[in-house]
Amino acid sequence: MxxxxxxxxxxxxxxLRAAGELGIITYITAGDPTLSATRDYVLALAEAGADVIxxxxxxxxxxxxxxxxxxASERALKSGTTLAGVIAxxxxxxxxxxxxxVLFSYFNPILQMGLKKFAAVASEAGADGVLVTDLTxxxxxxYREIMQAHHLDTIFLAAPTSTDERLVKIAACSSGxxxxxxxxxxxxxxxxxxxxxxxxxxxxxxxxxLPIAVGFGISLPxxxxxxxxxxxAAVVGSALVSxxxxxxxxxxxxxxxxxxxxxxxxxxxxxxxxxEATR
Amino acid sequence: xxxxxxxxxxxxxxxxxxxxxxxxxMRDWVTNVRTSHYLLGSVLGAHPxxxxxxxxxxxxxxxxxxxxxxxxxxxxxxxxxxxxxxxNSIGLFYEFLKxxxxxxxxxxxxxxxxxxxxxxxxxxxxxGFSGARPGVLQGTYTYVLQNEDGQIASTHSISAGxxxxxxxxxxxxxxxxxxxxxxxxxxxxxxxxxxxxxPTEGIIPALESAHALAGLIERLPQFKPSxxxxxxxxxxxxxxxxTYTRLLGxxx
Numbered sequence: 001m002x003x004x005x006x007x008x009x010x011x012x013x014x015x016l017r018a019a020g021e022l023g024i025i026t027y028i029t030a031g032d033p034t035l036s037a038t039r040d041y042v043l044a045l046a047e048a049g050a051d052v053i054x055x056x057x058x059x060x061x062x063x064x065x066x067x068x069x070x071x072a073s074e075r076a077l078k079s080g081t082t083l084a085g086v087i088a089x090x091x092x093x094x095x096x097x098x099x100x101x102v103l104f105s106y107f108n109p110i111l112q113m114g115l116k117k118f119a120a121v122a123s124e125a126g127a128d129g130v131l132v133t134d135l136t137x138x139x140x141x142x143y144r145e146i147m148q149a150h151h152l153d154t155i156f157l158a159a160p161t162s163t164d165e166r167l168v169k170i171a172a173c174s175s176g177x178x179x180x181x182x183x184x185x186x187x188x189x190x191x192x193x194x195x196x197x198x199x200x201x202x203x204x205x206x207x208x209x210l211p212i213a214v215g216f217g218i219s220l221p222x223x224x225x226x227x228x229x230x231x232x233a234a235v236v237g238s239a240l241v242s243x244x245x246x247x248x249x250x251x252x253x254x255x256x257x258x259x260x261x262x263x264x265x266x267x268x269x270x271x272x273x274x275x276e277a278t279r
Numbered sequence: 280x281x282x283x284x285x286x287x288x289x290x291x292x293x294x295x296x297x298x299x300x301x302x303x304x305m306r307d308w309v310t311n312v313r314t315s316h317y318l319l320g321s322v323l324g325a326h327p328x329x330x331x332x333x334x335x336x337x338x339x340x341x342x343x344x345x346x347x348x349x350x351x352x353x354x355x356x357x358x359x360x361x362x363x364x365x366x367n368s369i370g371l372f373y374e375f376l377k378x379x380x381x382x383x384x385x386x387x388x389x390x391x392x393x394x395x396x397x398x399x400x401x402x403x404x405x406x407g408f409s410g411a412r413p414g415v416l417q418g419t420y421t422y423v424l425q426n427e428d429g430q431i432a433s434t435h436s437i438s439a440g441x442x443x444x445x446x447x448x449x450x451x452x453x454x455x456x457x458x459x460x461x462x463x464x465x466x467x468x469x470x471x472x473x474x475x476x477x478p479t480e481g482i483i484p485a486l487e488s489a490h491a492l493a494g495l496i497e498r499l500p501q502f503k504p505s506x507x508x509x510x511x512x513x514x515x516x517x518x519x520x521x522t523y524t525r526l527l528g529x530x531x
Contacts, residue, residue, distance in 0.1 A: 060430040061293065061416065063302055064309075070292060082428040107415045112429030134418065136325075161312055185310035 008100040008128045009153055009176040012051050013211040013232060022228045022268040023051035025213050026261060027104060027237030028244065029072035030055045031081025035089050037250040044254040045240075046099035048261035051233065052177075052213075054131065057086050057105035064133040066188030068238040071245065083109040083118070087125045094126035102129040102155060102176075115143055119150040129153030129176045137166075137173040144173060155179050160200050164207070171208035177233065178208050181216045189219035189239045193226055201230045221267035228268060236264060294433045297363070297443045301417055321364025322447030325418025329447050336370025343509055344374045351507055357382045359510040361491040362461065363399070363440045365447035367513035372459060382460070385450060386494035388436030389463035395424065399434040401446040402454045402461035413451075416444065421451040437466035437522065438486035440514070468493035470526060473516065485514030486522060 016023045026045045030038045042053055058076035062069060083105070090101055103122060110118050110132065122130070130152050135143060137156060147154050153176025158167055161184060171178060180201065183194045194200075197214070204212055214227055215235030227234050240257055247253035280287050293299035301323065308317040322329040322336075347355055358375060360368035362385035375381045390398035395410035401422040404411060410432050414423035424432040424444040436442040453459035469486055472493035477483045484492065488511070495510050502508070516523065 061298060061302055063305055063417065066306075067292070077430060084428075108423070108425070108431070109429035111415060112412070112425070112427070134415065184312050186306045 007151065007153060007176065008098060009052060009102070012100050013177065016051060016232065017211075022224060022231065023211070023213070023233030024049065024224070024261060024264045024268055025052040025054060025102075025215070025233050025235040026050040026240055026257075027054040027056060027215075027235060028240055028257075029058055029069060029076050030086040030089060031058055031076030031079050032072040032241070032244060033075050033250075034079050035081060035085055037244075037253070039089055039092055040250060040254050041244065041257055042093050042099070042101075043097055044258045045261055046097045048258040049265040050099065050261050052100040052102060054102045054104040054235070054237070055086055055090065056237075057081075057083050057103060057109055059106040059109060062106065064186055066186040066238060068189070068241050068245070069187050072241045083113055084121075087118075087121050087127070090122065090127050091125035100128045101126065102131055102153075103127050104131045104133070107132050107135045115146045119146045119152055123150035123152055127152060129155050131155040131157070131179060133157065137169045140173055148175070153177075157181055158204060160184055160194075160196070164203075167204060167207040171210065174208070174210055177211040177213045178204070179235065180204055180212050180214050180231070182214050183217055185216065187216055187238050189242065190217035193217065193223050197226075198230055221263050224264050224267040225270065228270075234264070234268070236260070296434065297439060298416070298431065298434075298445075305417065321366045321443075322369050322449060323364040323417060323419055323443075323445065329419065329449060332366050333369045333373060333447075333449060336366045337373045339367065339370035339511065340372060340374030343371060343511075347507070347509060353507065354378055354381055355509045356380070356506045357384060357502075357508045359384050359386065359491045359495045359508060361386050361438075361441060361487045361494075361511075361513065362402075362446060362450060363388070363438075363443050363487060364445075365450045367487075367511055369447060369449055371509070371511045372453070376453075376458065383453065383458065384494065384498075385459055385461045386490045387446075387461060387463040388434075388438060388441035388490060389465040389468070390435040390437070391466055395426065395432050397435050398463065399424070399436045399442050399444065400463035401444070402450070403463040406463055408463055414445075419445060419448050421445050421448040422454075437469060437526075438490065438519075440485070440487040441490060462494060464490050464493040464497060468497065472496055473523070474527065477516075482512065483516035483520075483523075484512055485516050486519045488513045489516075 058073040062073050144154050156170045156174045157179050158170045159181045211232035213233035214231045218234050219239030224234050243256040244253045290300045290303045322332045360371045362368045368385045372383045388399040393407045400408035401411040410424045411422045416423050434444050469489040473489040
């Protein structure tokens, strides 16, 4: 347990909790459009205050992703991005930033590298956690054992359709934080959060002491304001990937990412009183 | 499909083959999961789908076994079926698994060559088809055509139903157990088989099923007169008339 308490992810959530502030977790696809651009984007996100950064490992068949991240994955694969390349990028980022980093991947690239080799090199490079979108708790025992042995947090997804029995299982398999999907569906920015999200969050709270991060469909400061007091962190992905997609240059993309995250962080810090009122 | 009353939504993502259609179907399903149910015509996807589809398709083998026992008073020596995901083949094979003397043969799409991207042969490494290793695609752990980094390979087959980089997991198991054998035939062999069957029997086969027939034809010299074969002609060629017209039209 001492390991969990001293991990970068746990420390960051402890700090956020102490400050009564909602964390901002950002997702971008590594290698979109190149790994060196991604390094600059990660440093920009960290500088703007991102609390945790998820680095998407591009996959040919991103089942859980909507069109925005599908296109990002295609661009990243086209530029030759591999899992080994993404891990090397983590190592590079660690030369200049201690921001908590989560590798967000589908299972097959990890399986092909080998679970043990992956865990060893990812941990050595400085990754803090792993989220495998298409690995179910039922199939995860060996994976979790290996990740834990290398001090990598294992983050699992819970959905609005997860039953109470399943939430028990998901919570037991998760470390670092629990990722709650806000609505049924794939990744992608939406205008409004679902009405039943507060009730869902309260239900999930009954099953875990871990911080709860809410993702899928979150893009705007107003979403973050609503989540203050209910969740521990908001995950923003497709909205950031869209900025990268439409930017005229990597520099313009970095600037847009910084502005996005600053606005989200500002909304999160203003949600402070609501959070204390409901906790 | 539209004539039969279905609404058909074309897939624009990825390589626009069967795997991409399955990706899109799964994305739609998780989005509308409260009001819809996922149905897949093949033994693919996460548990329990491969088992469910196997059990539904097993009627093929039950009826075939009953009919051949009635007609011939003995079990067949060989079963032939094409294998994309592998639903018609597992449906035929399943009832005969306990009959150890019945040889089960699955025929895959050999496409236009042995290189990765040229074929959809997952269990035919013995014929030089490259790129298949155990992996996970769409919730199934099975043999998957992929590159060194675990990215799923593009595939090629003249037949849409066989043009898929993974194989139903029970086939992977039957292959590992050596209970069934698998081999691939080329696009051209399938076309030739369709051209043989059509005038001979008056049946225009689906291109998928033409692969099973081509596999059988290739092995004809090895058969004994006493052998008794069931080949599953799993589909009609109506859906393939465009392809037949395009590829065979110029021959006349």
